Amino acid sequence: MESIVGEIVAKYNYWIYVVLMMIGFYAMIGKRNLVKKLLGMNIFQTSIILFFVSTGVKKGGGIPIVDKYQGLAGTVEAASTVNPLPHVLMLTAIVVGVSVTGVALAVLQRIYREYGTLEEDEILEKIQR
Amino acid sequence: MKHLALIATLATGALLLYGTKDFPAWGDPQAPASTYLSPHYIEDAVEETHVPNIVTAVLGDYRGYDTMFETVVIYCAGMAVVSVLSRKREEE
Amino acid sequence: MIWQLDLMILTLVVVCALVTINIKDLLGASVVFGIYSFLMCLLWAEMGAVDVAFTEATVGAGVSTIFFISAILRTTRRSKD
Amino acid sequence: MRDIYEHSAGEDLIIKTSVRLLVPFIQLFGLYVIVHGHYSPGGGFQGGVILGAAFILLALAYDMKTSQEYMTIRVNALFTNLGAAIFIGVGAVSAIFGGLFLDYAALNKLIPLGPIEWHSFGIFLVEVGVGFTVMSIMVLLYWNLSSSGTLDEGL
Known part of the structure; x- marks a missing residue:
């Protein structure tokens, strides 16, 4: 019983991320x-x-912003600062994501200019004809 | 179609939920992601670059290639939008 | 990292994601997606990732919502599902 | 299309006046975020997006012609290329002066400030380049998406 509660407290947010991912995946397909x-x-x-x-x-x-003099003296402890490496990688991913969104919206506007609709099945009907 | 999508989503979700069994606990300082490279960044970045914000130091200096090609990606996105969407006023 | 705040914001995030994909009006969906992005920004600020939170507040909740709204006003608000 | 547009947007005195007062402060804040990225959250991406958002706000409150008076299409293209050229140029110059690509310590042979100070200053130059590119691309994306490609009449 104790171990199950510990497992839930340690992992519950991973499960919520999986739920969010499932919502996005279902909307995509x-x-x-x-x-x-x-x-x-x-x-x-x-x-x-x-x-x-x-x-x-x-x-x-x-937060990963350290005191400058403490950093120059080399007394910053790694355990008291969150890991900055995922922040850097994800900063890049967010900005790339918004440019991908921009290109996708441009393609959507082009599709609407060509077919007059944004529904997938209506576009497929118009292509068949 | 909707049922197929639901089945595929649930299968993927179940697989990922099974995969979380092996993750380290949330907020664990001894997690593998926090013990390999990042202590070097946290302890030595200020001495090596004189920048207190470690994220800026890693973004601009240690991983400069990443940021450069990311700028190139944004540039290409702008060019792609112009070339997909651009037209003259009279065409309508 | 306060787990009560974390759990509350995570619940709101899941609710906002469900509303985003179920609402019929596309303009409303974009506005709810802006709320989703802002809640995500709060979550990251609470996890200590201040740079990522700042980027999400400017990019995700600000500019991305404006892109969606301008593209939707240029095409159509109608959605069948 | 034209008369709906003229009645719906841009004619409100309160919106016009407040936007006119607000835009310089937004631009100042964007420059602050770029320059102060070494000591606080911020940097090239965030500051560039805020600078772009000032022009987008101008285009939303007035119309697209007004925002193109402050930043013409030619100036926008110039800023796009200038930002990417600053970034790649800093890397290439540091490669020419004997270091690796994007190894800012090699720039010490050009202006002797000390190799570690050059690391700090090189990060600053790179952030300025990123800020220029992101600002002009965000404005360009908004212009193209809101006028669906004609760039002469917005929402």
């Missing part, structure tokens, strides 16, 4: 509207970024 697919892709991406950032968390750790 189950919804017919293209803007809904794009929103699902953004939700998927945010859940992955959330997972990466949460791997760097340390209990009782401070």
Whole structure:
């Protein structure tokens, strides 16, 4: 019993990230509207970024901006600062994500100019004809 | 189609939930992600670059290639939007 | 890292994600997605990732929502599901 | 299209005046975020996006013509290329002066400040380049998406 409670407290946020990822994944393949697919892709991406950032968390750790004189003296302890490496990688991922969103919205506008709709099945009907 | 999507989503979710069994506990300072490279960054970045914000130091100096190609990706996104969407006013 | 705050924001995030993909109006979906991004920004600030939180507040909740709204106003608000 | 547009947006005195007062402060804050990225959260991406958001706010409150008076399409293209050229140029110059690509300590042979100070200053130069590129690309994306490619009349 004790171990089960400990397991739940230690892992519950990983389970919520999996739920978020499932929501995004379902919207990407189950919804017919293209803007809904794009929103699902953004939700998927945010859940992955959330997972990466949460791997760097340390209990009782401070933000990764250290005191300059303390850093020059070399007395910063690694256990009291959260891991900065996932933050750097995910900073890049967020900015790349917004440019991907911009390109996708441009393609959506082009599709709307060509076919007059954003629903996947109506576009498929118009292509068949 | 919707049922197929639901089944695929649930299968993937179940697989990932099974995978969380092997993760370290949340907030563990001894997790593998926090013990390999990042202590070097936290302890030595200020001495080597004189930048107190470690994230900026790693972003601009240790991983400069990453940031450079990320800038190139944004540049290419701008060019792609212009070339996909651009048109003259009279075409309508 | 306060686990009560963390659990509360995570619940709100899941609710916002469900509303985003289930609402029929696309403009409303974009606005709820802006709320989702801002809650995500709070979550990251609470985890100690201040740079990522700042980026998400400017990029995700600000500019990305404006892109969605401008593209939707140029095409259509209608959605079948 | 034209008359709906003229009645719906840009004619409100309160919005116009407050945006006109707000835009310089937003730009100042964006520059502060870029320059102060060494000591506080911030840096090139965030400051560039805030600088771009100032122009987007101008285009939302007035119209696209007004924002293109402050930043023309030609200036926008210039800033895009200038930012990428600053970033790659800093790397290439430090490679020419004997170091590796993007190894800022080699720039000490050009201006002797000390190799560690050059690391700090090189990060600053790179952030300025990233800020320029991100600002102009965000404005360009908004112009293209909100006018669906014609760049002459916005939302």
